[in-house]
Amino acid sequence: MDLPTIVSWIGTVIGIILNLSPAVLFWNIHLGKEKYTNIPESMLIFNILCSSLWACYWWLQEDKFVPFFSATAGLGLSEIFSLLYLYYFSDKCLKKYFLYAILEINLVIEFNYILIKIIGDYKMVGNIAVFVNILTYIAPGQNIIKVCKEKNYKLIPIASTLSGASCALSWLIFGILIKDIHTIIPNSLGLIFAAINSSIWAYFYCKRDKNDDEDDKREMITPEKEEI
Numbered sequence: 001m002d003l004p005t006i007v008s009w010i011g012t013v014i015g016i017i018l019n020l021s022p023a024v025l026f027w028n029i030h031l032g033k034e035k036y037t038n039i040p041e042s043m044l045i046f047n048i049l050c051s052s053l054w055a056c057y058w059w060l061q062e063d064k065f066v067p068f069f070s071a072t073a074g075l076g077l078s079e080i081f082s083l084l085y086l087y088y089f090s091d092k093c094l095k096k097y098f099l100y101a102i103l104e105i106n107l108v109i110e111f112n113y114i115l116i117k118i119i120g121d122y123k124m125v126g127n128i129a130v131f132v133n134i135l136t137y138i139a140p141g142q143n144i145i146k147v148c149k150e151k152n153y154k155l156i157p158i159a160s161t162l163s164g165a166s167c168a169l170s171w172l173i174f175g176i177l178i179k180d181i182h183t184i185i186p187n188s189l190g191l192i193f194a195a196i197n198s199s200i201w202a203y204f205y206c207k208r209d210k211n212d213d214e215d216d217k218r219e220m221i222t223p224e225k226e227e228i
Contacts, residue, residue, distance in 0.1 A: 004177040005066055011170030012070035018163055019047070019077040026084050036088035044082045046136045048108060051075035053129035056115040057182065060122035067174070067183075079108065126182030133186035137193045144200060153204035156197050165194035 022043075028034040051074040058068035083101055090096035115125050147155045168190030175183030 004174055007170055007174045007177065008066040008070070011167055011174060012066060012073070014163060014167040014170060015070050016073055016077070018160065018167055019074045021160060022081045026081065029088065036085060039085055041085075044078065044085055046132065047078040048075065048082060049111075049132050050129065050136060051078050052108065052112050053115065053125060053132060056112055057122055057125045057129055059116065060120065060125060067171075075108075079105070123182075130182055130185050134189060137186075137189050144197065147200055147204065151204050151207070153201045153208065156201040158198065158201050161194050161197045161201070165191055165198070168194065 022039070025034060025039060029036050029039075051071050055068060055071035055075050058064040058071060082104060086100045086104060087097050090100055115128075119125055144156075147153065168187040171183055172187035172191060175181075175187060
């Protein structure tokens with residue numbers, strides 16, 4: 001097994017773990033602890049778009065099994081979570097749900113068909129994938145502004161940020177090894193944005209009010225009163 005293959009498998013494993021992260025939120029929704037409206041629809045849409053674009057990009061090159069497998073796995077997981085979202089969005093009405101689900105699946109299939117059969121050029125698909133990836137990095141910028149205004153470091157999911165940085169680093173190294181500019185650009189930006197987010201998180205974490213930590217500990221220790 002050569003070095004690019006090893007690196008791509010590392011990126012694949014980290015990417016799959018990242019794509020599984022919404023499962024926690026959906027489980028809390030199932031338990032009634034969260035509302036489905038807390039799930040950002042843009043996240044679901046961009047996950048499907050990016051996974052579809054990269055799956056088609058690697059498919060059109062025909063000799064890149066591991067990155068194709070990684071993107072396809074991401075697409076499958078993104079589809080599962082989007083269908084779960086539609087279930088709650090349809091108020092658990094099966095007729096409405098199946099209508100929404102069929103429409104959503106049909107749109108994804110048509111999108112992939114256009115990329116592979118109509119566009120058919122992996123370089124063009126790669127350009128679109130890079131553009132969409134850049135949008136996914138820019139979108140959370142509003143959250144960064146909110147963190148700076150409220151000085152609330154908790155708004156930045158540091159675990160996901162660091163995991164995303166590890167994933168981006170793996171694919172960046174892979175892109176450099178195979179000299180693929182379409183892989184290098186978005187993952188370089190991913191590392192830059194992860195570094196910015198982590199720096200902002202660390203800055204406000206260090207400047208946090210120590211009393212807030214003590215209050216959080218008290219809330220964890222003090223049992224809640226049962227309602228009668």
